[in-house]
Amino acid sequence: MGQLNVKDKDIAIPGEVLATGMDYLPSGGTFRERDDVISTQVGLVSVSGRIIKVIPLSGKYMPKKGDTILGEVVNIGFNGWTIDLGGPYLALLSLKDASSDYIDRRADLAQYYSFGDKVAAMIVNVSKSKMIDLSMKGLGLKKLKGGKIIEVTPSKVPRIIGRAGSMISMVKEMTGCKIIVGQNGKIWVSGNQPEEEAKATEAIMMIEDNSHTDGLTDKIKEFLEKK
Amino acid sequence: MAYTKRLDGRKFDEPREIEAKVGVIKRADGSAMFRIGKTLAVAAVYGPRNLYPKFMQNPEKGILRCNYDMFSFSVPERKRPGPTRRSQEISLVTQGALLPALNLEEYPNAVVDVFVEIIQADSGTRCAGICAASMALADAGIPMKDLVASISVGKVGDKIVVDLNKEEEDYEGGSTDIPVAVMPRNNEITLLQLDGDITSDEIKEALNQAKKACQQIYKIQRDALKEKYGGMKNE
Numbered sequence: 001m002g003q004l005n006v007k008d009k010d011i012a013i014p015g016e017v018l019a020t021g022m023d024y025l026p027s028g029g030t031f032r033e034r035d036d037v038i039s040t041q042v043g044l045v046s047v048s049g050r051i052i053k054v055i056p057l058s059g060k061y062m063p064k065k066g067d068t069i070l071g072e073v074v075n076i077g078f079n080g081w082t083i084d085l086g087g088p089y090l091a092l093l094s095l096k097d098a099s100s101d102y103i104d105r106r107a108d109l110a111q112y113y114s115f116g117d118k119v120a121a122m123i124v125n126v127s128k129s130k131m132i133d134l135s136m137k138g139l140g141l142k143k144l145k146g147g148k149i150i151e152v153t154p155s156k157v158p159r160i161i162g163r164a165g166s167m168i169s170m171v172k173e174m175t176g177c178k179i180i181v182g183q184n185g186k187i188w189v190s191g192n193q194p195e196e197e198a199k200a201t202e203a204i205m206m207i208e209d210n211s212h213t214d215g216l217t218d219k220i221k222e223f224l225e226k227k
Numbered sequence: 228m229a230y231t232k233r234l235d236g237r238k239f240d241e242p243r244e245i246e247a248k249v250g251v252i253k254r255a256d257g258s259a260m261f262r263i264g265k266t267l268a269v270a271a272v273y274g275p276r277n278l279y280p281k282f283m284q285n286p287e288k289g290i291l292r293c294n295y296d297m298f299s300f301s302v303p304e305r306k307r308p309g310p311t312r313r314s315q316e317i318s319l320v321t322q323g324a325l326l327p328a329l330n331l332e333e334y335p336n337a338v339v340d341v342f343v344e345i346i347q348a349d350s351g352t353r354c355a356g357i358c359a360a361s362m363a364l365a366d367a368g369i370p371m372k373d374l375v376a377s378i379s380v381g382k383v384g385d386k387i388v389v390d391l392n393k394e395e396e397d398y399e400g401g402s403t404d405i406p407v408a409v410m411p412r413n414n415e416i417t418l419l420q421l422d423g424d425i426t427s428d429e430i431k432e433a434l435n436q437a438k439k440a441c442q443q444i445y446k447i448q449r450d451a452l453k454e455k456y457g458g459m460k461n462e
Binding site for chain 1: 256257274275276277286328330333334335336337365366367368369370371372373374410411412449452453456457
């Protein structure tokens with residue numbers, strides 16, 4: 001019978017032996033060495049049945065297929081745009097995936113997205129050597145005009161979105177802002193008034209700082225009502 | 228000449244007072260401070276990030292780049308700023324000591340930069356630097372098989388001692404300094420340097436003591452990391 005050395009929601013550090021025995025299975029952020037399941041990262045332990053996983057608390061964004069991300073145009077080529085996602089790798093947005101509108105091959109691509117423009121896009125493919133292909137065909141994928149972008153730790157994005165989007169839709173409703181959350185930890189906030197934007201920003205920062213506490217949705221609701 | 232009592236009154240297998248803190252540099256992706264006695268090292272980690280010049284990129288895995296340096300005021304006689312032959316060598320051995328603990332397969336073509344700065348030097352600076360760097364790497368969220376703990380052991384006069392200070396290193400009865408870095412989970416040695424005279428029996432004894440001391444250091448590193456991230460949980 002295996003032995004579990006940690007509890008759910010404990011903090012793990014690299015090299016920590018989380019469990020011993022073949023009864024436990026290593027998942028994300030862990031590996032097996034002989035009988036032991038060992039953490040590779042600083043993070044929160046999550047034990048569900050036999051599966052042990054460590055959710056990282058820090059680190060850069062690693063691109064994943066299907067993620068919606070916010071990026072900045074850093075280069076324009078013959079065939080598309082290069083987008084910076086904030087991680088170690090640049091992504092490519094090719095001409096044919098750049099818009100649901102028709103873009104002529106001979107057109108000046110800077111007309112559509114120019115240097116420094118912020119875009120919301122989706123990752124369609126990540127190769128083994130971390131070549132990232134983006135697409136902007138899809139609901140809500142567009143060039144971001146106005147508003148501002150705030151940055152949070154990528155591992156906290158799920159908490160900001162909330163279960164089935166509950167957290168973020170509450171912030172949207174109560175501040176009247178338009179918000180797009182990128183999985184890479186970049187969040188676009190645009191409101192009619194600067195005060196609204198400031199309020200939404202403050203709420204998101206609060207979620208980031210208190211991301212491990214229980215009953216966070218109620219706390220944020222209270223905070224937004226008071227303001 | 229017999230060395231019967233240590234110059235600063237420690238036991239022979241007792242390291243100096245240790246203090247560790249994670250997250251000391253705000254703009255770095257990961258950072259840590261490590262103090263052992265009067266030696267104080269600060270490490271900052273940036274990355275994984277794009278690596279240029281491009282010919283240095285490795286498409287199979289990410290690379291680690293370490294840079295060790297001492298501040299001008301870290302030693303009694305002002306050190307001329309900038310890289311030296313000594314600092315280049317220590318950068319290289321630091322890299323060698325940390326690399327076995329890292330898992331960089333996930334970051335092809337990228338680089339992880341580690342900067343170690345010695346703010347105050349009183350012997351054992353490379354060991355303090357390695358300890359700080361390994362905590363900073365964990366803080367930056369780089370996947371690691373284990374932390375790395377490091378300490379110097381050696382022979383002062385005729386005695387095997389742990390964690391030599393500057394006075395002991397300069398002991399007139401002769402002294403030998405052996406910096407050791409260990410991955411504490413398996414007691415795997417990742418750094419071993421030796422300059423001086425020592426017998427093979429003595430070196431075995433010294434290494435055993437180094438491993439024991441590294442377990443103590445590991446506990447302090449672990450607590451420092453848990454303190455930073457545990458605080459986030461309980462707030």
